[in-house]
Amino acid sequence: MHCPRISTEVLTPTAQFPEKQHISDAGFDLTYTGKATLMVEQGEVLLVPCGCAVAIPEGYAGLICPRSGLAAKHGVTVVNAPGIIDSGYRGELIVILTKLTPGSKAIVTGTRVAQLLITSVGAYIAPVKGVFDGGTDRGTKGFGSTGKN
DSSP: OOOOOOEEEEOSTTOOOOBOSSTTOSSEEEEOOOSSOEEEEBTOEEEEEOSEEEEOOTTEEEEEEOOHHHHHHHOEEETTSSEEEOTTOOSOOEEEEEEOSSSEEEEOTTOEEEEEEEEEOOSOOOOOTTOOOOOOSSTTOOTTOTTOO
């Protein structure tokens, strides 16, 4: 099995490289490495810089996913889960957090705020304008329609 290499760069003196806590983990932890404590309040959208950049190879994408511990214990999750990092992007990784439950949560230096999952996206498929083959068994039936009479 081919294992692509993902090059990374730290952009700030306090930044940490994305890392796995265990060799078998699917995702790399992304850490807030700013100096100031950030507060995320219920319903607020907070941009959390991670101080690092990654070079994802063509044919792959990075998915920024929530951390289950933050979600379960504090109601903090990634707003646009999963956030998508295209292979051509080389800027700083920024996680978009929100808090779903009452109260606030401090995000301090060293807090693992999300995880980065690298996945294959397959071959490029170009959309064709003006041609639509919508004839399927499901048709336009929406959410929860499968299995209904």
